[in-house]
Amino acid sequence: MTAACLLLLLVSTRALVPSLALTVSPLVSDGAVLVAAPAAAHIFGEGAARKQEVRVAIDGQTLATTTANEDGTFGASLPPRKASTAPVTVTVSTDTQQVVVNNILFGEVWACSGQSNMQMTVSSAANATAEILRAKQYKHIRVATVAQISLPNTTVPAYEPQMQQTWTDAATGLDGAPWTTFSATCWFFGRNLYDRLGGDVPVGLVAVSVGGTAIELWTPVSDQSKCQDAPCFDTNRNCALWAERGECKRNPGYMLVRCRYSCKQCAGPPWRPGGGGGDGHATLPYLQAKTALPSYSERTPVTPEQYVNDDRRGHSTIFDAPEMRAALAGQFVNDMSYARHSPNDVDDIIDSQGGLNDDRASLWNGMLAPVLRMSLSGLVWYQAEANYYNPTGRTPNVGYRCLFPAFVNAVRNFYRASKPAHGDGMSELPFGFVQLAGYCDTLWKAADCSYSSLNLVAELRWAQVSGLAKAPNRVLGSSSFFATAIDLEASNGTVAGNATWGDIHPPDKQHVGDRLARAAMAVVYGDTTVHYAGPVLSACEVRTSMHAKRGGDNSAYLDLAFDATLLRGDAISLHAAHGLEVLLASSNGTWLAAPLVRANGYTARAQLPTANSDVIAVRYAWRDNPCCPQSYGPTEPPSNYTCKELACAIYASSSELPAPPFYASVDRSGRCQLPWNPAKNAKLKSKKVSTSHALVAGGGVFVSTAVVAGCRSSMAKSRSTAVDANGELSVKSDPRCTREGMAPLRLRGTTSANIV
Numbered sequence: 001m002t003a004a005c006l007l008l009l010l011v012s013t014r015a016l017v018p019s020l021a022l023t024v025s026p027l028v029s030d031g032a033v034l035v036a037a038p039a040a041a042h043i044f045g046e047g048a049a050r051k052q053e054v055r056v057a058i059d060g061q062t063l064a065t066t067t068a069n070e071d072g073t074f075g076a077s078l079p080p081r082k083a084s085t086a087p088v089t090v091t092v093s094t095d096t097q098q099v100v101v102n103n104i105l106f107g108e109v110w111a112c113s114g115q116s117n118m119q120m121t122v123s124s125a126a127n128a129t130a131e132i133l134r135a136k137q138y139k140h141i142r143v144a145t146v147a148q149i150s151l152p153n154t155t156v157p158a159y160e161p162q163m164q165q166t167w168t169d170a171a172t173g174l175d176g177a178p179w180t181t182f183s184a185t186c187w188f189f190g191r192n193l194y195d196r197l198g199g200d201v202p203v204g205l206v207a208v209s210v211g212g213t214a215i216e217l218w219t220p221v222s223d224q225s226k227c228q229d230a231p232c233f234d235t236n237r238n239c240a241l242w243a244e245r246g247e248c249k250r251n252p253g254y255m256l257v258r259c260r261y262s263c264k265q266c267a268g269p270p271w272r273p274g275g276g277g278g279d280g281h282a283t284l285p286y287l288q289a290k291t292a293l294p295s296y297s298e299r300t301p302v303t304p305e306q307y308v309n310d311d312r313r314g315h316s317t318i319f320d321a322p323e324m325r326a327a328l329a330g331q332f333v334n335d336m337s338y339a340r341h342s343p344n345d346v347d348d349i350i351d352s353q354g355g356l357n358d359d360r361a362s363l364w365n366g367m368l369a370p371v372l373r374m375s376l377s378g379l380v381w382y383q384a385e386a387n388y389y390n391p392t393g394r395t396p397n398v399g400y401r402c403l404f405p406a407f408v409n410a411v412r413n414f415y416r417a418s419k420p421a422h423g424d425g426m427s428e429l430p431f432g433f434v435q436l437a438g439y440c441d442t443l444w445k446a447a448d449c450s451y452s453s454l455n456l457v458a459e460l461r462w463a464q465v466s467g468l469a470k471a472p473n474r475v476l477g478s479s480s481f482f483a484t485a486i487d488l489e490a491s492n493g494t495v496a497g498n499a500t501w502g503d504i505h506p507p508d509k510q511h512v513g514d515r516l517a518r519a520a521m522a523v524v525y526g527d528t529t530v531h532y533a534g535p536v537l538s539a540c541e542v543r544t545s546m547h548a549k550r551g552g553d554n555s556a557y558l559d560l561a562f563d564a565t566l567l568r569g570d571a572i573s574l575h576a577a578h579g580l581e582v583l584l585a586s587s588n589g590t591w592l593a594a595p596l597v598r599a600n601g602y603t604a605r606a607q608l609p610t611a612n613s614d615v616i617a618v619r620y621a622w623r624d625n626p627c628c629p630q631s632y633g634p635t636e637p638p639s640n641y642t643c644k645e646l647a648c649a650i651y652a653s654s655s656e657l658p659a660p661p662f663y664a665s666v667d668r669s670g671r672c673q674l675p676w677n678p679a680k681n682a683k684l685k686s687k688k689v690s691t692s693h694a695l696v697a698g699g700g701v702f703v704s705t706a707v708v709a710g711c712r713s714s715m716a717k718s719r720s721t722a723v724d725a726n727g728e729l730s731v732k733s734d735p736r737c738t739r740e741g742m743a744p745l746r747l748r749g750t751t752s753a754n755i756v
Contacts, residue, residue, distance in 0.1 A: 022047040022097035025160045026144075027374045028090070029101055031167035033142050033204025035375040036106040037080035042375040042419050044075035046159055048094050057091045068094075073159050075373065077420050083107045083201045085140050105140065107202030108193065109376050112186030113218070113368055114383035116211030117434070117505055125184035126507040132179050135187075139171035140202040141194050143182045148210050149366035152359045155221065157369030167204075183207040185382055185434070188513020189520075196521050196530070206374070208367050214257075214386040215403050217363045223410040224360060227402035239263075257389060364410075372411060373418045378430030378479070378524055379411060380516055384460050385436065385504055391460035401463040405475050412477075428479045430524045432516055433471075435461050435484040435660060438625040439504035457504075457624040461486070461661050468676035469662050470536045470566070472523060481523040483515030484534065484660045487627045487648040508645060515657065528568075531655035535562035535572055535602070537662045538677050542615045542670035544608060556608040558582065558594055558618065562650075562659070563677070564602045572599040573653035578629040580606045580649065583617040591619070596649050604650065618672060621648060621661040 024045040028034065034041035043056045048068035056064040056076050066076035083106050090101040112118055122131060135141075145165035151158055165178045170187075182205075190205040197203075210217075216224055239259035242248075248255045248263035260266050372379075384400060392399035412429045439457045464482070466475035471482045488506040506512075515532075522532035537560060544556040558580070562572060577595040584592065594606040608615065621627070627648040650659035664672040 022092070022094060022099055023160075024092050024099050024101060025370075025374065026163045026166060027161065027206065027371065028104075029166060031103050031142055031169065032101070032144075033105045033107050033109055033167075033202050034078075034081075034090075035109045035204075035377055036083035036201070039375050039377065040077040040080050040419075041106070042075055042077050042373065043090065043092060044073070044160075044373050045092065045099070046071075046073050047097075048072050048074050049096075052094050055093050057093070058088050060089075060091070075418070075420070077375070081106050085200065085202055105142070105202040105204075107140070107204060108197065109204040109206070109374070110186075110190060110193070111206045111208055111371050111374075111376055111379045112183050112189065112382075113208040113371075113379060114381050114434075115209060115213045115386055117385070117437075118183050118185050118207070118382040119209040119211045120184050120505060120507070120509065122179040122182055122184045122187050124507065125188075125509045127510075128179075131510075135170040135179070135191075137171070138191060138194060139169050140200075141170045141190055141205065142167050142202070143170065143178050143187065143190075143205045143207070144168070145178065145181050145183070145207045146367050146371060150217075150359065150362040151366035152362035154365055155361075157365040159370060159373070161208075161367060161370035183209060184507075184509035185512050185516075186380065188510050189380055189516045190513075192514050192517030193520060196517055196527070197525070206371055208371050209382075210363055210367070212386055213363060213383070215383060215400065215407055216360045218368055218383070219361060219403065219407045220364055220410050220414075221361045223406045224403060226397070227406055228398045368411075369414060372415045375419065376415070376429065378432065378520065380432045380434075382434040382512075384464055385439075388456050388460055391456055391463045396467070399463065400460055401466065404464060405466060408476055408480070428477055430479040430481070430520070431476065432481045432483070432520055433464060434512055434516065435464050435482055435486065437485040437488050437504055437506045438627055455622060455624055458622045458626065458661065462663060465660070467663075469660060469674070470533065470563075470676060473676060479524060481516075481519035481532075482660075483512060483519055484658055485512055485515075486621055486661065487646050487658045488512065506645075511646075518655075518657075531568055531570055531652060531657065533563075533566040533568075534652055534655075534657035535650050535659040536566050536676075537561075537620070537659075537664070537672070537674065538563040539674070540618060540664065540666075540672040542608070542613070542666060544611060544613045544615070544670070556611040556613050557597075558606040558608055558615070560604045560606065562602045562604070567602055567652055570652040570654050571601050572604055573651045573656075574599045574604065574649060575651055576627075576629065576647060576649040578649055579626060580618070580620050581622065582608060582613065582615045583619075584609070585614040585616050591622075594618070599650075615666045615670070617663070617665050619661070619663040620650070620659065622663060626661065627658075 022045065024043065028043055028045070043064070048054050050068060050070050050072060052068045054066050054068055054074045054076065055062050056066075056078060058078070058081075064076040064078050066074050068074040085105060087103045087105055090104050092099045092101070122128060122135075125131060143165070144163060144167045147162040147164040149158070149162055165181045168178045186205050186207050190203045194201070194203045239255075239262040242251075242255065243259060243262035248259070255263050256265055384404070387400045387403070390399040392401050396402065408431050411431065415429045436457055461484075465471060466473060468475060471480040472478050473480065485506065488508050488511050518530050518532040521527040521530045539561040541559050543559060574596055577597070578593065580594045580596055581591040582594045583589075592609045594608055596604055596606045598605045627646075646656070646658075648658045651657065652659075664674055666672055
């Protein structure tokens with residue numbers, strides 16, 4: 001046999017048997033939490049001989065057997081096991097080898113994935129010192145962090161993840177680990193979930209995140225193929241100049257995404273200010289863009305060293321990455337969206353390899369897919385910032401509006417395919433996400449933070465909910481849920497030492513975690529008592545001289561009604577007057593303010609600009625920075641103004657949950673057309689309420705505790721619920737209450753139908 005043939009034989013044999021040592025996934029290692037009933041914990045690993053029997057035992061009792069695959073990988077699902085704080089020992093064995101895993105708990109297990117907002121650690125969150133000390137109370141919450149591994153140019157994901165931080169219980173993490181590596185959003189979500197489940201169900205949390213990464217890096221290539229890119233355009237007026245300087249080749253990660261036209265990646269118009277369609281939105285994303293963008297010299301920090309090394313490294317570089325890259329003379333600046341402080345971060349490597357197109361699915365292969373082989377209670381996602389350039393929030397099958405549902409489906413499909421049939425105990429993996437926080441590019445002058453009319457982040461938030469205002473919805477499924485962060489932004493200078501007003505990375509991850517946990521309790525765990533949704537628009541109607549009026553009132557106003565069932569007996573509270581806008585057929589594409597003047601139960605009223613307002617569309621919180629009144633001003637505000645947290649206009653009064661953004665067209669009769677609530681497109685009907693409140697001249701917050709008369713819930717206080725044949729929760733309520741428009745809730749392990 002020649003040397004070449006011998007070498008080929010050795011390579012082929014190695015491919016069939018990657019390892020002779022039996023190993024179990026690090027997700028099933030000492031100190032792990034495995035998912036409890038109704039799901040079945042999945043034990044998986046590598047290193048068995050082909051077709052060899054693999055046995056899994058708990059405390060010496062064999063509970064599952066399986067046969068190893070051709071490549072030595074194996075997976076077996078245990079019988080569903082009730083949650084318990086009593087640790088057990090898991091043994092995985094073949095005829096020749098065994099692996100013993102100690103101190104295993106059974107409970108709820110959630111993966112948390114995304115980019116920089118998910119990656120932000122507990123030690124970087126607001127009130128970090130106090131929060132870390134408080135963590136010692138939670139000995140039955142255990143956390144783990146997956147290492148940042150990029151695996152491009154393959155369609156075969158890694159079988160097991162690599163770990164940055166192995167399983168650690170929260171009570172012993174007081175020496176700095178895991179809080180300097182573990183996700184703050186994930187921690188506060190898990191902590192709130194643990195408390196709401198009664199404090200006796202172990203919770204396991206697995207963080208899987210990389211800052212500055214687009215969703216294409218987290219999604220299998222095949223699942224992205226049906227999604228179209230946005231129309232060809234440059235996102236910066238300097239693209240042509242940068243392309244002329246050769247930046248398309250030197251800095252492809254930025255240029256081939258942000259300057260597609262100038263880099264000859266597509267055929268279309270170059271970047272230009274202005275333009276727009278008949279509904280007041282741009283045919284290009286930059287409708288009413290400012291004609292004088294600040295020069296590089298006007299931005300801060302002013303030196304590359306400050307930019308990379310200072311504590312504000314989360315700031316966006318979307319408009320100046322090529323210039324900054326040149327100034328650094330080859331040193332790395334992450335041109336996907338955010339400056340990074342370590343050249344060894346995986347996103348640094350991704351960008352240096354040639355940009356997005358070369359790295360699609362690289363983080364799916366290296367990080368997320370291996371985690372999805374584990375049995376989970378669900379997954380929480382905080383990402384979208386790096387896709388701001390391609391939102392197309394109101395156009396299905398294009399941009400993030402298409403990519404996000406494709407990603408969710410890919411996650412669920414792979415999750416099920418990686419388990420034995422029905423071994424996970426669920427029909428659909430629960431999926432929660434965070435709607436993006438307020439944002440402005442803080443490298444610009446402060447005034448530009450508010451007076452941006454680009455609204456790409458606003459469009460991106462709409463894309464996150466598939467243009468349906470709420471979740472669950474018919475696109476993302478019956479087990480989807482979300483928390484909006486539009487009113488959570490770093491304000492009044494600095495917070496936690498590393499963020500400024502307008503930064504899209506708010507250190508206040510406590511509110512994010514609480515809102516996610518509320519939604520998970522309602523949608524996944526069937527808690528019928530928790531307030532989990534802010535006010536969601538269910539109907540609205542214009543009252544002007546051009547539309548039918550009621551009661552002889554000649555005022556011009558807009559009546560809005562919000563989904564009473566989602567509010568669960570709560571009422572509307574107005575914290576401010578700003579945020580609602582209308583588009584008139586006569587306003588030449590300019591949106592006009594419609595100040596909110598009154599709330600009454602679950603309805604509200606806004607003043608229209610003129611008595612003859614010919615309204616054709618209405619929108620709320622449709623700004624990159626939606627909760628600042630300065631964002632809606634006719635002129636630029638002073639450069640030193642600040643904006644407070646929790647300062648949006650519309651909230652639920654007792655839960656303090658904000659209304660998410662909405663956009664709706666208005667028909668000739670003056671009624672809003674709501675794709676997420678078609679049953680409510682009929683004429684708005686008045687409901688009797690017990691009390692009301694108004695936002696009067698001079699400002700101030702007026703909170704009403706009114707509830708709709710005859711619609712006080714008599715829901716049981718316990719978490720036990722009944723599920724009907726359609727998978728909907730059976731709720732005991734006053735018969736005069738209606739469930740119309742309510743997204744049916746879902747218990748883990750059940751199915752659900754009739755989602756809109």
